[in-house]
Amino acid sequence: MSSRKTERLINLTIALLATKRYLTKSEIFRSIEGYEGSPEAKERMFERDKDDLRKLGIVIEVGGLDPLFDDEPGYRIRSESYGLNLGRLTGTEVALLSLAAEAWRGAALGESAQSALLKLASLGIASDFDSLPTMAPKLTVNSSNFVPLAHAITDRISITFGYISADLQQEERHVDPYGLGSRHSNWYLVGHDHDRKAIRTFRLDRISDQVANTTKPGSFVAPEDFDVLAFLDAELFEATKRATVKIRKGKGHVLRESAHMISSDDEFDLCQVPFGNAERFLDVVLWHGDDVVLISPSGLREEVITRLQKLVATHG
């Protein structure tokens, strides 16, 4: 049963691809194997087959056979739309495309990566990996929301989802999604938040349920040339403020990466370090115990002392 259906679909595809002009329904029923039964049955069969091929992404063109008698439409598949056409590709380019697909092995888009690799391998262009450095690209994203989000961004569909707020409340958010980006091993969604009327970032692992579409495609306009990484960096990671800290020699490697040394004694280096979010900076300073001492800004220094006193009081 299913073999015969598959056979008929393949034969229909071949016939519509091979034809130079539109084929009418009656020509199709006459010449393609598998269309049997009453005229109505054939009709229904053909309608389903067309839908099925479209589901496979095959574009069936409908056209008039004769401009004078346009009562019977004809059908064909253009080989330009059926076939993979990336223009002329070099062996190096095929190798790059294969690496791009390899990066998804075992991650959110792993299945599509596998089928893309098969198509690339069917182009008949030998991939030239020798021209590239040895590398093993790998993307780690396992959120089940990743693919639906990527679709919503491409199609400009507004979405809604539950989000765990900083005080562990689940909030319903309504967002026009602009982009996805990863920084420091976390994935973020950036988009326009309807309720807050501003662009906001959302960490994917804090989305607590499945993202749902709330509109049809094309329902909003994203800012032109929106750069998700630039936005993330500016919003979450940009370090515009400066602090002076004492860092014990051989310690504080996280801070030393961006530190500017001012002076140095036997035990400590006095450094200027950039920081962005004050709360996060306090975390980092406290994390280092007595290996990092915050000198200024004085307000933050006071806050470190208050928190240390609280730690002492609660751990007596």
Next chain:
Amino acid sequence: MAKSTINASLDRTARLLDLVPYLVVHQGISLKDLAKEFAISESQLIEDLNTLWMCGLPGYTPLELMDLSFDSGYVTIQNAETLQQPRSLSRDEALTLILGLGYLSDQTDLKENTLALERLIAKLSSSLGAALPSQVHAEGAISAAMRGSLDKAISDRSTVIISYHSMARDVVSDRFIHPLEFRIDNEVEYLNAYCEDSAGYRTFRLDRILDITPSHSSTQWNRGSAPTRNKKIQVEIAIASRLRDAYERFHLPLDKTNLEGDHLTQVESFSADWIIREVMSLGGQARLISPDFERDLVRQRSERALLAYGIAF
């Protein structure tokens, strides 16, 4: 049931359409390899090939049918011109490639290929009808080249020297290791390895590996020795407020939405140091309750830090 049959027959149709162009450029491939490439069983593959063999142009005489032969265990195809080009990429396939290429263009080792990467992204984006590259951007835990060196060491069973930043101890040191396997835990990637310097199995967070140098030393590593693991310690922690930050630091599930007041929880780790540092980072919003020894360490370290601020007890 009916629905899944329909999907199965569509999946199969898609696979047959993809088999033809693959065979055209892989004439003589063995049934075994072909089945593996398409992730199906050999018997399913033979069924597929038998169906394909019945397909062709209207007329359906040997002149019009595709000519497949696979009795020998090796597959060849003739007379398949109409279907010989691979199908165009699906949306998801194009998306997959665009995101992968965007990630590759961040790799400094591929600087020379920047133009080629940009060209490919542009081609694929126009086929998708959307400019994705600036909208979705990925970053890996370590560079693809560093992962390549580790992959190579794993498959060659060779050794490398890594420069590693141990966060819990806040020390950067060179380690002479035999890389064994990659592992993902809580979305974070690790490398399991045998470490010569500490003469035992160790786990390294990939994003803390700062540098990798191949080492050609032929140290004999006694693989017979059983993996020794440090003992896990378990501590009890009270989280004072509904603080997402605390839950994320200790990898606790975020779905506890009906919490009131102090929340008591158990946290496990191989490193007491790590737990103590996280508790200190939370600056009093979380309290380490037991064991006593670790609780005292939090207090002692906080007192030492206060001394550094010139505040004595």
